[in-house]
Amino acid sequence: xxxxxxxxxxxxxxxxxxxxxxxxxxxxxxxxxxxxxxxxxxxxxxxxxxxxxxxxxxxxxxxxxxxxxxxxxxxxxxxxxxxxxxxxxxxxxxxxxxxxxxxxxxxxxxxxxxxxxxxxxxxxxxxxxxxxxxxxxxxxxxxxxxxxxxxxxxxxxxxxxxxxxxxxxxxxxxxxxxxxxxxxxxxxxxxxxxxxxxxxxxxxxxxxxxxxxxxxxxxxxxxxxxxxxxxxxxxxxxxxxxxxxxx
Numbered sequence: 001x002x003x004x005x006x007x008x009x010x011x012x013x014x015x016x017x018x019x020x021x022x023x024x025x026x027x028x029x030x031x032x033x034x035x036x037x038x039x040x041x042x043x044x045x046x047x048x049x050x051x052x053x054x055x056x057x058x059x060x061x062x063x064x065x066x067x068x069x070x071x072x073x074x075x076x077x078x079x080x081x082x083x084x085x086x087x088x089x090x091x092x093x094x095x096x097x098x099x100x101x102x103x104x105x106x107x108x109x110x111x112x113x114x115x116x117x118x119x120x121x122x123x124x125x126x127x128x129x130x131x132x133x134x135x136x137x138x139x140x141x142x143x144x145x146x147x148x149x150x151x152x153x154x155x156x157x158x159x160x161x162x163x164x165x166x167x168x169x170x171x172x173x174x175x176x177x178x179x180x181x182x183x184x185x186x187x188x189x190x191x192x193x194x195x196x197x198x199x200x201x202x203x204x205x206x207x208x209x210x211x212x213x214x215x216x217x218x219x220x221x222x223x224x225x226x227x228x229x230x231x232x233x234x235x236x237x238x239x240x241x242x243x244x245x246x247x
Contacts, residue, residue: 040093059129078122154237
């Protein structure tokens with residue numbers, strides 16, 4: 001049976017639309033990254049400000065691409081209405097009055113996230129990151145289930161279990177390892193992941209079921225090394241450091 005010309009046209013349009021929406025180079029996962037200020041600042045002495053007692057935003061990172069448009073410059077006037085929340089939720093721990101951290105995140109990750117229509121302006125990118133951060137409310141959830149900064153060590157499974165049971169997804173939890181054979185690791189960063197439509201997904205799903213290009217994989221590894229964080233060891237106790245004492 002021959003297909004009618006109108007049906008063929010509809011199929012062609014549908015296929016064409018599919019490729020426009022999901023081109024091969026398009027990212028497939030967004031990573032909302034939180035860091036614990038006390039741990040971050042312990043790595044950045046003496047230039048860091050760590051008097052913050054809640055998890056703050058590190059960034060919203062697509063899983064593909066880096067510095068995707070060097071000519072698309074950061075302009076803080078475009079997100080002026082977001083700045084009060086940015087300063088609290090996404091602070092520059094090294095220089096609280098400077099916009100350099102947001103500029104860096106926009107150039108490195110935002111310009112790549114902007115390949116999606118839902119994130120294709122600076123305002124959309126930063127406002128969506130803030131919205132996801134507040135919807136997750138990770139800091140409150142950890143406290144609700146008694147995962148709080150303490151001199152007593154946790155098992156990694158305790159922290160993972162709270163996040164997995166509440167959000168029903170697998171996070172990526174990263175620690176600082178003081179030395180190769182250290183008997184404790186320091187909780188530093190927690191990643192929670194989203195589909196392009198901003199619904200939750202497992203952070204490790206694509207590592208096991210789909211291929212990642214060598215370049216994108218190397219970028220993620222380099223990012224982890226540069227930050228000083230690496231995936232926490234399931235068998236090593238986890239130290240969740242309280243705010244440093246002023247004395």
